[in-house]
Amino acid sequence: xxxxxxxxxxxxxxxxxxxxxxxxxxxxxxxxxxxxxxxxxxxxxxxxxxxxxxxxxxxxxxxxxxxxxxxxxxxxxxxxxxxxxxxxxxxxxxxxxxxxxxxxxxxxxxxxxxxxxxxxxxxxxxxxxxxxxxxxxxxxxxxxxxxxxxxxxxxxxxxxxxxxxxxxxxxxxxxxxxxxxxxxxxxxxxxxxxxxxxxxxxxxxxxxxxxxxxxxxxxxxxxxxxxxxxxxxxxxxxxxxxxxxxxxxxxxxxxxxxxxxxxxxxxxxxxxxxxxx
Numbered sequence: 001x002x003x004x005x006x007x008x009x010x011x012x013x014x015x016x017x018x019x020x021x022x023x024x025x026x027x028x029x030x031x032x033x034x035x036x037x038x039x040x041x042x043x044x045x046x047x048x049x050x051x052x053x054x055x056x057x058x059x060x061x062x063x064x065x066x067x068x069x070x071x072x073x074x075x076x077x078x079x080x081x082x083x084x085x086x087x088x089x090x091x092x093x094x095x096x097x098x099x100x101x102x103x104x105x106x107x108x109x110x111x112x113x114x115x116x117x118x119x120x121x122x123x124x125x126x127x128x129x130x131x132x133x134x135x136x137x138x139x140x141x142x143x144x145x146x147x148x149x150x151x152x153x154x155x156x157x158x159x160x161x162x163x164x165x166x167x168x169x170x171x172x173x174x175x176x177x178x179x180x181x182x183x184x185x186x187x188x189x190x191x192x193x194x195x196x197x198x199x200x201x202x203x204x205x206x207x208x209x210x211x212x213x214x215x216x217x218x219x220x221x222x223x224x225x226x227x228x229x230x231x232x233x234x235x236x237x238x239x240x241x242x243x244x245x246x247x248x249x250x251x252x253x254x255x256x257x258x259x260x261x262x263x264x265x266x267x268x269x270x271x272x273x274x275x276x277x
Contacts, residue, residue, distance in 0.1 A: 003220060006031030009081040009132070011073070013064050013121070014091035016043035018190035019140065022216035023088055028054045030220070033081050037073060037091070039063055064091045065112035067120060074124045083132035086223050087125045089118035089162075090140045092192065094155045096199045107154045114158035119165055126178065134177025136223045139166045140215075141182045143207065143231060146240035147250060151201045159184075163229070170228050181222040184240075185210050185232040197269060203254065205268065206261035207236045 010027045014020040015036030024034055028051040038044050041061040048057045058080050062069040077084050093113040095106035122137050129135040144152055145159025163182050170180035186207035187193050193200055210232050218230055231237025243250030 003030050003224070005085070007033070008085035008135075009033045009035065009077065009083060010086045010088065011035045011037065011077060011084055011125070012088045012090060013037045013117070015059075015088075016040055016047055018192055019188060019212045019215050019219075020088075020090045021047050022212035023090065023219055024051060024057075026213075026216045026220050027086075028057070031055060032086075034058070035060065035073075035077050035080065035084075037062060037064065064117035064121065065109065070117070070120050070124055073121070074128060077125075078128055078131075084125050084128040085132045085135040087121060087129070087135075087137045088140070088219060089121060089137065090219075091117065092140065094152070094192070096152060096155075096196065096201070098151060099153050102154070110154045110158050111161075114155065115161045115165070118162055122165075122169065122180075129178050130176075134179075136179040136181065137166075137169070138219050138222050139163075139180075139182045140219070141166065141184045143184050143186045143236055143240050146184055146231065146237065147244045149201065149203070167228060179223075181227060182229050183215065183218050183222060183232065184229065184237065185215050185218075186236045188212060188215055194268070194272070197265065197272070200265070202261040202265055203258045204261060205264040206257040207239075208233055 005027055010032040012020050012023050015024050016038035024036055024047055028034060033056045036044055036047060036059045039061060044059040044061055048059050051057050060073050060076055062073065091113055093110050095102050095110060118139050139162050141163045142159040144156040145163045149156045166180050166182035173180060187204050187209050189209045190212050218232060222230060243253065
């Protein structure tokens with residue numbers, strides 16, 4: 001596969017840290033022009049300063065849940081680079097806990113950031129992808145979007161929806177030169193999970209941790225290969241599919257997975273506390 005993106009423009013939401021920053025580094029190394037999006041201006045400036053010696057980097061500090069900001073982002077992309085070759089919808093929001101105990105506004109924001117924003121940005125980016133002569137949209141979904149996760153019901157729903165949107169939009173755009181794909185990682189060793197480890201469901205850690213770089217590498221592959229979806233790791237994809245198709249099996253496996261995840265979580269917490277000393 002050709003991983004040379006010289007002269008091509010890549011837009012990354014949630015691009016200031018974690019997976020988004022790793023994606024930016026991978027594509028900067030491949031020669032792409034970068035348009036990085038996040039709410040925090042200072043973190044965006046730091047990643048831009050790091051990558052500017054390698055490529056052209058522009059940043060937009062904005063909330064992806066705001067429609068007018070999304071419109072403006074695409075205007076910036078057209079003005080600065082003329083077109084978009086790849087849109088990576090990576091920005092995410094998660095407020096953990098039972099639905100009844102999570103603030104209703106936070107539940108709505110999960111849908112706004114994790115589902116509505118990728119839909120809106122994909123639609124707004126399509127004319128610029130066509131202007132580029134084709135390209136790709138890669139959405140960062142989750143294993144939580146492949147099987148129901150208690151304690152993360154709304155997050156799970158948002159990622160279920162994002163996966164369905166990705167697959168359906170891919171069918172709509174078949175033959176257009178615009179490829180749509182979704183990556184569905186399990187737990188990732190970033191602050192999105194690790195900084196809130198105490199409130200992350202134990203069952204989450206029953207699946208192997210991926211690194212941000214590993215997810216970024218899959219995103220790069222999905223931008224150029226023929227796959228519509230990739231779970232991380234593949235074994236977890238099979239497990240989530242089985243538990244979704246056969247709910248009784250999923251319920252039967254859950255206690256063992258929770259016990260396994262609790263042990264892994266405790267080991268991770270011990271390592272974190274040892275490093276903090």
